[in-house]
Amino acid sequence: MTEQSPLDLAEDDPFGPHNLPYGVFTTADEPERPRLGVRYGNHVLDAGAAARALGSPHAGLLEQPGLNPLLAAGRTVWHEVRSALTAWLTAPAHRAVIEPLLHPLDAVAMRLPYEVADYVDFYASEHHALNVGRMFRPDGDPLTPNWKHLPIGYHGRSGTIVVSGTDVVRPRGQRKGPADPAPVFGPTTKLDIEAEVAFLVGAPSEPGRPAALGDFRDHVFGLSLLNDWSARDIQAWEYVPLGPFLGKSFATSVSAWVTPLEALEAARADPPARDAEPLPYLDDSAEDEKGGFDLRITVAVNGHVIAEPPFATMYWTAAQQLAHMTVNGASLRTGDLYASGTVSGSEVHQRGSLLELTWNGRDPLELPEGQRTFLEDGDVVTMTAWAPGPDGVRIGLGEVTGRIAPAL
Structure with missing residues (x-):
């Protein structure tokens, strides 16, 4: 019997000639x-x-x-x-x-398939932002006043971006619970995930020249899955007034595979309806192409599926994020990476973080190996995704996976 050639793929293979990451x-x-x-x-x-x-x-x-x-x-x-x-x-x-x-x-x-220049992480899911706001501002507006006027983001740490399969060491840091008289130092007790999508910049831009919405394809080469590991207790104590720092910067995992934008034509989607008119540089209502991407993400802990976040629900698009990131004249460099922020949908099983899935530990998840509010040492988190492709085939996105190692 003749052995089948690796060039002979099934027509519905998610990594066939329609993909090529x-x-x-x-x-x-x-x-x-x-x-x-x-x-x-x-x-x-x-x-x-x-x-x-x-x-x-x-x-x-x-x-x-x-x-x-x-x-x-x-x-x-x-x-x-x-x-x-x-x-x-x-x-x-x-x-x-x-x-x-x-x-x-x-x-x-x-x-890791590229040298990362700068890393920016956004906060573009309205469902995620609403959930977080309801958790931590129960008596006020869950969205901050600026949220629907600009894509909120922060400048992260490019040197700790690691390729899928790299162990993630539980970080140490300061934390202070509501009942603690003073901050304490030690390993995080609220280690979390964030299911995100990363966009990789190819062609650079000149300083002082913002990238317009229509420049997105000229600068962005492709996308991949990203897990923005988060130490929620460290983050909660440090983030006022300047935002995320050590609670995020210890590790960010990205897929080993970058899917070119050209492979995702059939996955382009209209973003959700917006109830606030954006300023002209963010107004995509007259753009020729759809700004969103229909990506179906699955999150598993130790092989058990815990969430299926839909990327098509993201309020701010990748093109809008690129435009906002450069509107002040900041230049793009080859290898810049920017991430969408946590992807969450309207349903409980579509939430892209344990913070939301367990409502900050109030509602533990039931896994075969026991309950989880946040990650324990030895847990393995795997994110996979697919997108609609041409003629009904699926485009597979390379997975991103990481195992939690004990604090040093």
């Missing part, structure tokens, strides 16, 4: 040589080796150990490279060259 991998025989790869089914194509073997004019970009040179090359090159990869993986004439350059996914190690 980028990553960086190493092999067991060359663990110190990172290579740019493209996922195809359950295999990874050595993109640089393929480009060299087939005489591609973009071989120099694809033979790099990371994505940043390709990111910086801009939208025209992104399209040309994607078109070439599609042809290499699907045209019968290339099979003899391409087939030996495919590595089984379970035989490679994945790296």
Whole structure:
């Protein structure tokens, strides 16, 4: 019986030719040589080796150990490279060259696929913001006065962004409960998750020149899942008056795979109706394309599904976030990463954080291994997602997973 070629995928494979996400991998025989790869089914194509073997004019970009040179090359090159990869993986004439350059996914190690420049995290889900406001401001308006006028965000720490599969060490810090006479120091007791989507900037911008809504595709290369780990007790004590700091900066996990925007045409969606008219630089009512993305996220703890947050419900779009992030003249750099903020829907099972799912510990989750209000050491959190693709197929997003290690 002839063994099936890794090039012969089922038509409904979520990582087929309609997807082609980028990553960086190493092999067991060359663990110190990172290579740019493209996922195809359950295999990874050595993109640089393929480009060299087939005489591609973009071989120099694809033979790099990371994505940043390709990111910086801009939208025209992104399209040309994607078109070439599609042809290499699907045209019968290339099979003899391409087939030996495919590595089984379970035989490679994945790296963080790009060098992160700056990291910004937003707060764009109205459902999440309402839940948090109702929890901590029960006698007032759950939304702050500015929330529906601008995408709220904070500048995070790029140096602690880690690739999926990296253990997350429980952070230590100051915390002070309502009944504590003074702050105490120690490991967080309220370690949480935040199911988010990250957008990766490719082409940079000049200082002083804001990116308009219509510039989104010229600057943003693709997206991936992100888990913004959060120490809620440390965060609660430190965040007034300047906002998140040590409660967030210890680790942020991102998928090893970046899905190009070009793969997500069928997943574009209208954002929810807004009841406040945004200022002109954020007004997308006259834009030619839909600003949202229909991404279906699943969150599991120790293999048990706890939430299914829908990204299509996000109030502020990625294009609006990019416009707001640069409206003061701040420039974009290749490798800038900005995240959506926690994705939550209107239903309880659509909430993208344990803070919301357990209502700050009041309503524990029942898992096979016992109750959870927040994460315990040894817990493994995995986020997966898919999006509608062409002709009814699904586009798979690379998972992001992390295990909680005890505090040092």
